[in-house]
Amino acid sequence: MKKALIIDDDRNILTTLEMYLEDQGFMVVTSTSAETGLQSLRREAPDLVLLDMKLPDRNGLDVLKDIVASGIKTQVLMITAYATIETAVTAVKMGAFDYIPKPFAPDQLDLVLQRLKRFQNMEVEIATLKGIFSEGGILTRNPRMRKILQTARQAADSEAIVLISGESGTGKGLLARLIHDWSPRAGRPLITVDCAAMHENLLESDLFGHIKGAFTGALRDKAGKLQLADGGTVFLDEVSEIPTSVQGKLLRFIQHREYERVGDPKPHTVDVRIVAATNKDLEEMVHEGAFREDLYFRLNVLELFLPPLRERPEDIQLLADHYLKRSARLNNKTIHRITDEAMQRLQAYPWPGNVRELINIIERSVIMAHDMELKTTDLSSNIANFNPNAPPDASLQSLTDLEKQHIQKVILHSSSLEDAARVLGIDPATLWRKRKKYNLD
DSSP states (O other), rough: OOEEEOSSOHHHHHHHHHHHHHHTTTEEESSSSSHHHHHHHHOOSSSSEESSSSSSSSSHHHHHHHHTTOOOOEEEEEEEESHHHHHHHHHHHHHSSSEEESSSOOOHHHHHHHHHHHHHHHHHHHHHHHOOOTTTEEEEOOOHHHHHHHHHHHHHOOOOOOOEEEOTOOOOHHHHHHHHHHHHTTTEEEEEEEETSSSSHHHHHHHHHOOOOTTTTOOOOOEEEETTTTEEEEEETTGSSSSSSHHHHHHHHHSSSEOOOOOOOOOEEOEEEEEEEEESOHHHHHHTSSOOOOHHHHTTEEEOOOOGGGHHHHHHHHHHHHHHHHHHHHHHHHOEEEOOOHHHHHHHOOOTTTHHHHHHHHHHHHHOOOEEEEEEGGGGHHHHHOOTOOOOOOGGGGGHHHHHHHHHHHHHHHSHHHHHHHHHHOOOHHHHHHHHHTOOO
């Protein structure tokens, strides 16, 4: 089901639009202020946003700028009683799909939604013809990535736990959101638990909740994120960082769908689907005793490994051009392209920070640029001066790259996979998983 977000402080408008959009098959979320509206945007990632130009806490154009900057793929329809040609043109230039003045009739909204549907269908057709996947903030033409996304779409229909692995900045959070949005639970919440951001006791409370007086500072009962996600999905980001004491409680929940709030022995049950992500090798952590083996096997029902950007060279120009246009629009710059020399530098760079690093580099470069083209001199010095022909320095390679290269070398010089596993000191099943992870033949 598609989602729509209405941000307007006029209660009558909210009610009218909510009823209209529900009749059109949308799940509708409403907000009466910019602040709560942006919170709903990040939480729900709606397909359509109807945004009032004049809100009690902020100007609608400023909110539109934040929506575009969020990277969430949505279409924005500006609604205002203060319609002028100038503001309409400004809104469209900033990224709004269309603009409609109050008061409006239902047939006017019908026409806008019809145009929007035709536009979205055309976008999908063009992307398909170009061999490009573009949805939920993920943009790729890499065959391996497209296959992973196809698997993710198939898995979304199930209740299976999905473990998303990959380096930082590869888009694990975006894929988790897509899996939720593709699933039958899309109409319910997606709640994220940042397992790396909290102390052990705080993480337990954040996940399971607590009762008043459970510990110093627990002044009232608190619902945990499992409860908040009831009927939806819980995304355990950086699951490798969960302390061992909390791992056991998480395992119990996965096995029995029961948990206890901190300070409360009474068991509680909720209906949630779990998606987890990690940038570490959980199997290695199991061998080191840092992660429970039984929890690892429970989480690793279906693993999706997102390859780093350096293994997706065909995506670098695609992503750079996309974020150039977005950043130029947000910063009111008239930059239309990246010069060939600058693009060569971008494509030669190994991108240790992956897509997240590329986005930051493009945004910074757009701000620093003075001409209508983004040049090599606008890039940060580490990219502008990067020399791909310099002698390789193994100390500058990531552990992931070193492991991949070593496994590939051992396989090439072994008589069989069993022999390679023996040389590597791992069992054949582990070697099979690592070959699949690194896409090794």
